[in-house]
Amino acid sequence: MIKKVGIIGFGTVGSGVYETLLNKRTKINQLINGDFVVPVVLVKNLHKTRDVPEETEVIDQFDQLSSRSDLDAVIEASPDSYTAYPYVKTLLKNGTTVVTANKELMANHGEELLQLAAENQCRLFFEAAVAGGIPILTSIRHTLKTNDIEKIEGIVNGTSNFILTKMRDEGAAFNRALKEAQEKGYAEAIPDKDIDGWDAYFKTVILSHWIFGTSPTWLTDKPSGIRGIDVRDLLLASEFNGRIKHVASIERDETKIEATVRPKLVLSGHSLYGVEGVNNGIHVKGSIVGSLLFQGAGAGKFPTASAVIEDLINHWTDTSEETPLSGIEFEQTRLNIQNVRTNFGAQIESKTDAWLVTGKQLALQLENQNTVTSLTNIKKRDGREALLVKGKETDVKEVMTALNDSVWIYPVCGEDTDWDQIQAVNNISAS
Numbered sequence: 001m002i003k004k005v006g007i008i009g010f011g012t013v014g015s016g017v018y019e020t021l022l023n024k025r026t027k028i029n030q031l032i033n034g035d036f037v038v039p040v041v042l043v044k045n046l047h048k049t050r051d052v053p054e055e056t057e058v059i060d061q062f063d064q065l066s067s068r069s070d071l072d073a074v075i076e077a078s079p080d081s082y083t084a085y086p087y088v089k090t091l092l093k094n095g096t097t098v099v100t101a102n103k104e105l106m107a108n109h110g111e112e113l114l115q116l117a118a119e120n121q122c123r124l125f126f127e128a129a130v131a132g133g134i135p136i137l138t139s140i141r142h143t144l145k146t147n148d149i150e151k152i153e154g155i156v157n158g159t160s161n162f163i164l165t166k167m168r169d170e171g172a173a174f175n176r177a178l179k180e181a182q183e184k185g186y187a188e189a190i191p192d193k194d195i196d197g198w199d200a201y202f203k204t205v206i207l208s209h210w211i212f213g214t215s216p217t218w219l220t221d222k223p224s225g226i227r228g229i230d231v232r233d234l235l236l237a238s239e240f241n242g243r244i245k246h247v248a249s250i251e252r253d254e255t256k257i258e259a260t261v262r263p264k265l266v267l268s269g270h271s272l273y274g275v276e277g278v279n280n281g282i283h284v285k286g287s288i289v290g291s292l293l294f295q296g297a298g299a300g301k302f303p304t305a306s307a308v309i310e311d312l313i314n315h316w317t318d319t320s321e322e323t324p325l326s327g328i329e330f331e332q333t334r335l336n337i338q339n340v341r342t343n344f345g346a347q348i349e350s351k352t353d354a355w356l357v358t359g360k361q362l363a364l365q366l367e368n369q370n371t372v373t374s375l376t377n378i379k380k381r382d383g384r385e386a387l388l389v390k391g392k393e394t395d396v397k398e399v400m401t402a403l404n405d406s407v408w409i410y411p412v413c414g415e416d417t418d419w420d421q422i423q424a425v426n427n428i429s430a431s
Ligand SMILES: NC(=O)C1=CN([C@@H]2O[C@H](COP(=O)(O)OP(=O)(O)OC[C@H]3O[C@@H](n4cnc5c(N)ncnc54)[C@H](OP(=O)(O)O)[C@@H]3O)[C@@H](O)[C@H]2O)C=CC1
Pocket: 008, 009, 010, 011, 012, 013, 014, 042, 043, 044, 045, 046, 048, 076, 077, 078, 079, 080, 083, 101, 102, 103, 104, 128, 129, 132, 185, 186, 187, 188, 189, 298, 299, 300, 301, 304
């Protein structure tokens, strides 16, 4: 029998999926041992020109799609959680399997929707929601089952990584780099989600649920993005043999799971240092395998289409386990993921760590220097200064001042044991 799939959203992702389905028809037909059609595509604006053959009807009313009883699956690629939630909820209640790329939807409503899918004997797939084309969710679930995942550290927002790379390598202005990311289809419809850290935050929530069955405790009062980063900071970072990258991290121990999303200084020996442009990189530390790096296109039309279509084929060939783990008990407050944005600041970061501090004419308040140790001399670039220090973040914030400017503080990415590396790449003698 011919399988039928509907598509919601026909922008970068939806049209990429459609084109790929048509271009790969022979291969897909072999895989599913049959044939398929896309009888319906739901969009917002019917007046836009769409390059679709006659077999596909383009509609702008959800009822026309949800009332069909012949769809074997629906691909959801609308811009946000607000749009997608009622659609996906209705489809799952009707028993229709959904493949979504929508990370905001899954971070805000994933638990409820997965429960609905289970109750209605259908499935909800979302590989494309984390790290675009990288098959990170499937890999973790299928090939790292026996490992306890101890730490995940990753560049998971392609737009931010693209902008930072362009600014550093080409001296591009922030707005120009962002515009290019939008033109290439990397950015969200509201790009503030990318540059203010929310997109990475959604992905972090999904990863934490996928791996640990629960949301993490956030160590900062909200995610930080790359908005406002000075290009001179990006250049100064190279003076310390590092690059400033936007990094999401989740770490667990026996009793808790902690997460941050913020720009960090990544030193040259770190696995994320070479993850550039629109690429994402996810460093996974497993209890048996050790360190792994998953790297590849984190955004864009065809890499994302790849992830969506692999989910669809897994559904049609019944070869995937999509349900996140549950039932792992940690002694931590369980966050209410319906209201994720209000649950930050559970514990402001207070670990002793190394930090890159930047600003205009930096000054270390002498009377407090016993709480913060400076590891390097101040380095300067076009009227901006930077140095590496060691201490607790709260102390660093208190001790470092700058004239006529705010101080930016970037944690050094990595583990406490990376001290040797920090010292080696910066020629700091052990004391
Ligand atoms: N771009 C990327 O690289 C990636 C995106 N994603 C996720 O995929 C999803 C889609 O992203 P992307 O394709 O970039 O977004 P786009 O903005 O390019 O496309 C959004 C599509 O949704 C349609 N749409 C908007 N409102 C409605 C509505 N009320 N009902 C039905 N359709 C609607 C639009 O219709 P119209 O064409 O008429 O305007 C458009 O076709 C997002 O959730 C995003 O986070 C995930 C991974 C990567």
